[in-house]
Amino acid sequence: MEVQLVRARRDSHRGKKQIRRSGTHSQRAPEKPRSCIVIGAGLAGLSAAYRLKTRGWNVTVLEALQKVGGRVFSYKFEQAPKLTCELGAEWIGVQHKAIRRLCDELGLKLQRHRYSFAFWNGGKPPSRFFKPGAWCFSRKVGRNFKAFKKLFVNYDAAQIRDLDQFDWWSVLRSLGFTNEELRNRDLMDSTDFGETIRLTSAYGAAAEYSEGTDTDAMDYKIRGGNNQLPYALAGELDPDALYLSAKVRAIHQTSAGVKVFVNGRKRPFRAEFCICSVPAQCLLKIKWKPALPEEQAAAAQQLQYSRIMKTAVLFNRRFWPHYKRSGFSAFTTRISDFCFDSTYGQRGSKGILCSYSIGDKADDLSSEPSKANIKEWIRGDMMKVTRTKETQSKKPKGKKSQGKQSEIVAIDVRPQAWQKVPWIGGAYAFYRPGQWFTVRPILQRAHGRVLFAGEHLADLQGFMEGAVNTGEAAADQL
Ligand SMILES: Cc1cc2nc3c(=O)[nH]c(=O)nc-3n(C[C@H](O)[C@H](O)[C@H](O)COP(=O)(O)OP(=O)(O)OC[C@H]3O[C@@H](n4cnc5c(N)ncnc54)[C@H](O)[C@@H]3O)c2cc1C
The missing domain is CATH 1.10.405 (Guanine Nucleotide Dissociation Inhibitor; domain 1)
Known part of the structure; x- marks a missing residue:
């Protein structure tokens, strides 16, 4: 029986401006529309699809997950629906021209997202916070x-x-x-x-x-959440062009074109070309006919993806310091690792701290079975870093209220360990010594009618900007 794939609805988003198309996008559409299948609805795939669509191509986007955006993943706790935190990509740099251009074109606003920082090794709380980008x-x-x-x-x-x-x-x-x-x-x-x-x-x-x-590309985020960008790009596609839960299992090529087979669907999708924007290790899950060149398959095998676990903790109040022009953050040697105020620049009494755990720490933390423990560990660390004293919520018997502030409660927690996310398998490609000039160029090569895109192939590797650069470049090559 053919499984019904989820055809994504057009995503509308509030406050969208009249779309302005820049000169590079407005070339005349060819007489008979040409066709391309894009695999992956992360920023690389969606920016490729958007560019082709604006040039009059017939585009079909196939995404394995039930959502667009890939490693861009904005999240709201149901107890605080007006606050947004990022469980995936967080910062946009001043120099990230392609992202800023797309945001402008699609009517999305950026908000300031810079952080003061301190170091804490678990002993005495830090006495000094540095300004964003300061030499420390x-x-x-x-x-x-x-x-x-x-x-x-x-x-x-x-x-x-x-x-x-x-x-x-x-x-x-x-x-x-x-x-x-x-x-x-x-x-x-x-x-x-x-x-x-x-x-x-x-x-x-x-x-x-x-x-x-100096700020290391930690300057802005998109107002309302970074996922506004993939939503807006997907919203520009034809209503029936985007398939979610469409797990590509095989790609066959002939001189006439490309056939892409998806789990649970007998008939393949067909097009003249294909842009494949899946992370390198996901290439190996696809059956290729003709096979991927041995060298390319080996390169995909060799490229590791980094381990990052982001854990958002929602608090009843914001007990951490507030600065006028930057948010609070701290680098710690504890399990919380790097921790910062996700809700800096967002109004509300509740607040979200996000822990950003790296490498072995991310693996250890993601193996902890109790979410309640994780929540309390992060709460405990951040109370100490900020010199916040425990306060009692109940009035002591027989005594008048001391006028103390309410107890600090970690209301809820949402962990996201990227190394465990199926169809992605890591935070960003991790080029080890000796791999940048050997592994990357091999992965960049086209395979017949299939072009490759994705963060891992970009000069600005590891960034949303890099993902968009590769998607647009692949579209330009067709
Ligand atoms: C924790 C974290 C923090 C980050 N912080 C930042 C930051 O601050 N600033 C910044 O610029 N960038 C940041 N990044 C990096 C940024 O998110 C990525 O560079 C970018 O989003 C990658 O886009 P992509 O399209 O290349 O890949 P992805 O977003 O991974 O998209 C690829 C898509 O392909 C799909 N797929 C895989 N296999 C198949 C298949 N067989 N069939 C169909 N679909 C398939 C996947 O489901 C996925 O949706 C961060 C990433 C993480 C995880």
């Missing part, structure tokens, strides 16, 4: 780091390849970072790569910190 290590190491960045931007191809053989931790150590500074740097930088900097390519890290801004 010694002056001496600051001078060395600056000099290294200056040299790096002038590296030739051979020097870059050499650097890619090293890990970031070793390079920082050679620049004079002390053990404590290395630990703090690891706490910070591992949020960018999703694994410890002892395993991260020094080239990848040097490129990120030399070519970006």
Whole structure:
């Protein structure tokens, strides 16, 4: 029996402006519409589909999950429906031009999303919070780091390849970072790569910190949630163009075109071309005819995805510090790892703190069977970091009220361990030393009529911006 696939409804979104199409999008539609199947409704797939659609192509988007957005996942607790937190991609950088262009085109507003930060090793609470983007290590190491960045931007191809053989931790150590500074740097930088900097390519890290801004692309988010962007892109497609719960199991190619087979549906989808935007490891779950070149299958096998668990905890009140122009955040050596105020810039008495656990910590935390424990651990850590004292909710017997504030209650918790999400399997691609110039170019190659897209293939790898860049580039190639 043929299983009914879910055809997605057009998503409307409030406050949408008249859509302005930029010059690059408004080329004349070809006489007979050409056709393309896009696999994956993350930002790479949807931006490819949107671009093709605006150029008059017939586009079909097939997504394995029951929602669009992939690793963009905004969440609301039912006890606080006006507050939004991000369980996937969080920050948009000032330099992320493609995302900002799409937001502008689709009438989406950005809001400020910068964070002050401190370090806490479980002992005395931090005495100092740094401003967003501030240098938080010694002056001496600051001078060395600056000099290294200056040299790096002038590296030739051979020097870059050499650097890619090293890990970031070793390079920082050679620049004079002390053990404590290395630990703090690891706490910070591992949020960018999703694994410890002892395993991260020094080239990848040097490129990120030399070519970006001081705020490390942590500048904005989309008002109402980052998922407004995938919703808006999906809303621009024809009503019957998007299939959710459509798990692609096989791709067959002939000289005439591409046939894509989906679980639970006998008849294949057909088109002239296909853009496949699934994470590298998901390529291996698909049966290819002709088969993927051996080298490409091996590259997909070798590329690891990082382990990140985000845990949003809803509190009855916001007990953490408030700054005028930035939110609260803390890097800790505890299970909470990096923790920040998800509801900074959103009105309300309740608030959400989000823990961002990396690597082994993310695996350990995601193995904890009790959500109540996770909630209390994060609550306990953050009470200590912020020097917040426990208060009693009940009036002590026989005494008058001391006028104390109400008890701080962690109302609910929502964990999301990306390494365990089916059809995605990790937070971002994690290029280890030696892989950037070997594994990535192989994965970027087209296979017959199938082009590839996705965060893992981008120059700005690990970012929404990178995902969109690859989706639009694939559409441009057709
Ligand atoms: C915790 C976390 C924090 C992040 N923080 C940031 C941040 O602050 N800023 C930033 O810019 N980026 C951030 N990112 C990265 C950003 O989310 C990704 O780079 C981007 O969303 C990836 O888009 P994509 O389209 O390449 O992949 P995805 O979003 O993964 O889309 C691929 C889609 O393919 C589907 N799929 C897989 N296999 C099949 C199949 N066989 N058939 C059909 N469909 C299939 C998947 O279900 C998925 O929906 C973060 C990511 C995570 C997880």
